[in-house]
Amino acid sequence: MSAYPNSFYAATRITAPERPPLRGRRTADVCVVGGGLAGLSTAWELVQRGRSVVLLEQQRVAWGASGRNGGFVLQGWSEGLGAIEKRCGTDAAKALFRLSLEGVDIVRETISRHALPGCAPTTGKLSVVRYDNADGLQRFRDRVAAEFGFEFDYLDTARVRDVLRTQRYFQALRDPHGFHFHPLNFCLGLAGLIEQAGGVIHEGTAMTGIRRSGATLQVDTPEGGVDCGAVVYCCGGYGGPEFGRLRRSFLPIATYVVLTERLGDRLHDVMRTTDAVGDDRRASDYYRVVDGDRLLWGGRITTRDEQDEARLSAMLTRDILDVFPQLEGIRIEQAWSGLMGYARHKMPHIRELEPGIWSCASFGGHGMNTAPIGGRVVAEALCGESDRVRLFSPYGLDWNGGPFGPPAAQTVYAGLKLMDYIQETRSARRA
Numbered sequence: 267m268s269a270y271p272n273s274f275y276a277a278t279r280i281t282a283p284e285r286p287p288l289r290g291r292r293t294a295d296v297c298v299v300g301g302g303l304a305g306l307s308t309a310w311e312l313v314q315r316g317r318s319v320v321l322l323e324q325q326r327v328a329w330g331a332s333g334r335n336g337g338f339v340l341q342g343w344s345e346g347l348g349a350i351e352k353r354c355g356t357d358a359a360k361a362l363f364r365l366s367l368e369g370v371d372i373v374r375e376t377i378s379r380h381a382l383p384g385c386a387p388t389t390g391k392l393s394v395v396r397y398d399n400a401d402g403l404q405r406f407r408d409r410v411a412a413e414f415g416f417e418f419d420y421l422d423t424a425r426v427r428d429v430l431r432t433q434r435y436f437q438a439l440r441d442p443h444g445f446h447f448h449p450l451n452f453c454l455g456l457a458g459l460i461e462q463a464g465g466v467i468h469e470g471t472a473m474t475g476i477r478r479s480g481a482t483l484q485v486d487t488p489e490g491g492v493d494c495g496a497v498v499y500c501c502g503g504y505g506g507p508e509f510g511r512l513r514r515s516f517l518p519i520a521t522y523v524v525l526t527e528r529l530g531d532r533l534h535d536v537m538r539t540t541d542a543v544g545d546d547r548r549a550s551d552y553y554r555v556v557d558g559d560r561l562l563w564g565g566r567i568t569t570r571d572e573q574d575e576a577r578l579s580a581m582l583t584r585d586i587l588d589v590f591p592q593l594e595g596i597r598i599e600q601a602w603s604g605l606m607g608y609a610r611h612k613m614p615h616i617r618e619l620e621p622g623i624w625s626c627a628s629f630g631g632h633g634m635n636t637a638p639i640g641g642r643v644v645a646e647a648l649c650g651e652s653d654r655v656r657l658f659s660p661y662g663l664d665w666n667g668g669p670f671g672p673p674a675a676q677t678v679y680a681g682l683k684l685m686d687y688i689q690e691t692r693s694a695r696r697a
Contacts, residue, residue, distance in 0.1 A: 268326070268329065269326075270326060270333065270450075271329070271602055273333075273334045273450075273523070273525075273602040274557070274562060275333055275334055275337075275449065275450035275451070276333070276334070276450065278384070278448065278451075278557070279384070279451055279454060280451050280455070282327070282454040284326070285323075285327070285467045285468055285470075286469070287468055287471045287487075287488075288320075288468040288490045289489045289490050290489070290490045291491050291492070291493060292466065292490070292492050292493070293492070293493045294494045295317040295318045295495055295496070296312055296318070296320075296494055296495065296496045296648065297319075297321075297485045297492040297494040297496075297497045298321040298322070298497075298500060299322050299485070299497060299498065299499050300321075300323065300499065300501045300502060301321055301322070301325075301327045301328065301457070301467065301500075302328055302329075302332035302333075302453070302500060302502045302633075302637070303328065303332040303449070303452075303453055303456075303634065304500035304502065304629065304633065304637040304640055305323070305498070305500035305626075305641075306453055306456045306460065307456070307626075307637050307638040307640070307641030308498050308500060308640075308641035308645060309321045309460050309465050309467075309641075310376075310456055310459060310460050310463075310465075311641050311642045311644075311645035311646075312645045312648065312649075313460055313463040313464055313465040315649045317645075317648070317649065318464065318465075319465040320465075320467075320468065321466065321468070322468050322472070322473055322485070322487065323468065323470075324473075324504075325469065326470075327453055327454060327457045328449070330504045330604060330605065331502060331503055331521075331604035331605060331633070332449060332450075332453055332502065332633070333449055333450035333453055334449075334450065334523065334604045335449055335521075335564075335604060335631075335633075336523065336542070336552045336553075336562070336564045337446045337448060337449045337542075337554065337562070337634070338444065338446050338542055338552065338554075339370050339373050339374070339444055339447060339634040339635050340370065340391055340441055340444035340632075340634070340635060341366050341367050341370060341441060341443060341444060342363070342366050342635075343366055343612075343614075343630075343632055343636055344613065344629065344636075345611065345612040345613050347363065347410070347414070349612075350362055350613070353611075353660055354657075356413075361654075361657055362657055363414050363416070365639045365643070365654070366636060367635075368642075369636055369637075369638045369640075370443060370445075372635075372639060372642065373452065373635065374387060374445065376456065377447070377455075380455070380459060382455035382456075383455065384448055384451035385447045385448050385451050386447055386448050387447040388445055388446050388447065388540055388542075388554075389442065389445045390442060390445065390539070390540065390541035390542065391440070391444045391445075391446065391542040391543070392429075392430070392439075392539070392542070392544070393438060393441065393545075394426060394435040394436075394437070394438040394543060394544070394546065395435065395436050395437055395438065395546045396435060396436070396545050398436045398437075399436065400422065400423070400437050403420065403437045403438075406439070407420050407439055417442070418439040418440060418442075419439065419440040420437070420438075421437060421439070422437055423437055425438075426438045429537070429538045429539040430536070430537060430538075430543065431535060431536050431537070431538070431592070432589050435545070435589075440541065444635075446542040446554050449634060468487075471487050471488075472487060472488065472508075473485055473486070473508055474486045474487060474488060475508060476623070479493075482494070483495065483496065483497050483622050485497060496622045496623070496648055497622065497623050498624045498625070498644055498648075499619070499624065499625045499626070499627055500625075500637075500641075501607070501627050502607050503605030503606045503607040504518070504605055505627070510619075511619065511663050512615060512625050512628075514663070514665060515609060515615060515628070515663035516608055516609045516627070516628040517608050517610075518605040518606070519567050519568070519605065519631070520603050521564060521565070521566065521603065521604060521606060522564060522565065522566050522582060522602070523563065523602055523603070523604070524562075524563050524564075524578065524579055524582045524598045524600065524602075525556070525560055525561075525563075525598070525601075526560050526597070526598060527560070527596065527597040527599050528557075528558075528560055529559045529561065529593075532592075532593065533555065533559045533561075535592050535593075536592060540555060541554075542554040549565065549566060551563065551564070551565040551585055552564045552565060563582055563585070563586055565585050566581065567631075573603065575600075575602075578601035579598035582598070583596065583598060606630060606633075607628040608628065608630045609628045609630065609661065610664045610665075611661050611664060612630050614626070614627065614628045614629050614630070614633075614640055614661070616643060616644060616661075617655065617658055617659065617662075618647070618655075619663075624647075624648070626640045626641055643658075
């Protein structure tokens with residue numbers, strides 16, 4: 267199995283054992299395929315309900331995007347509220363929004379109840395706009411409060427520029443419910459809880475296929491397999507053709523993150539808040555303070571996973587200086603990327619794919635709250651507790667475009683960037 271990729275999170279992770287690959291055959295009620303946050307959440311929900319679980323991970327627990335993302339745990343989904351309401355109706359949109367809040371609470375309460383080490387949860391996230399939109403932001407705040415029962419705090423331009431020392435931003439909405447944290451340590455802590463409760467995790471173990479033998483599903487691996495009653499695919503952006511129709515229904519999209527040098531007193535010159543920050547652009551900048559006085563800064567999306575650290579550092583340094591030119595000369599100490607699974611409809615695939623085979627995947631870069639609640643509703647369905655999984659039925663396995671999908675997605679992204687530029691330029695001229 268591969269070592270954890272270079273990142274701030276890998277360098278500051280808690281001690282965790284390497285789990286051996288599966289050799290021979292095991293039996294379980296459920297086999298979970300994928301050891302990112304979705305797979306771990308599903309396994310945790312199942313073992314708490316008394317189900318026996320074997321989890322298979324091709325690399326290491328949270329080796330992919332689950333262990334190297336921005337670390338934001340926030341309400342909502344990758345798809346916007348308006349689009350969800352239009353597709354699903356008002357009542358279903360409200361129910362889905364409540365699920366997203368429950369996902370935030372799952373993570374917070376798990377950290378607190380089990381005293382998971384190294385997670386460092388810090389409350390608050392500012393969603394800033396890069397063009398003057400005071401009326402629009404306040405209307406959105408009021409609508410979400412009235413129709414969805416969620417209260418954002420509104421910050422005017424003067425307040426925003428007091429806490430974020432840049433002329434790039436205008437107004438903001440603050441999420442006082444969400445938080446940011448160390449995602450890899452959370453996942454490693456969750457893996458430990460699963461094992462303490464009797465669950466079994468095998469790293470370095472790829473699923474190679476599934477066969478049916480009467481009511482039993484036989485999950486095959488290179489050196490063995492799992493005989494079980496149900497399987498849950500939690501493959502993320504690294505899933506391959508072995509996932510069949512599910513893999514043909516999402517695109518692996520790359521995003522990029524860097525860690526700056528220690529800023530010392532210079533940090534106060536740019537940020538005067540412990541809140542995480544994300545802007546309103548289609549492929550936003552997002553960042554937060556970590557390790558006392560460093561910026562962990564993410565952004566950009568591409569359909570090609572860029573691995574060159576020097577190139578990534580230069581690319582995101584330009585983004586940092588575009589917002590905070592006073593950091594000219596800043597050094598980047600680490601740079602990394604990760605693949606996210608994006609469906610065309612931008613909502614996760616949470617459903618029964620065929621009898622006994624389920625999916626909990628494709629969280630579109632918004633998985634730190636939605637993967638935990640996805641795991642819960644799948645576990646509820648498997649255990650006959652609820653049918654909340656039906657809320658995701660409008661979001662099916664839309665074809666990802668095959669070989670035409672990545673270039674089409676990149677073209678769409680280029681168009682969205684142009685729209686952002688035009689919108690911001692117009693606002694700057696009026697300012």
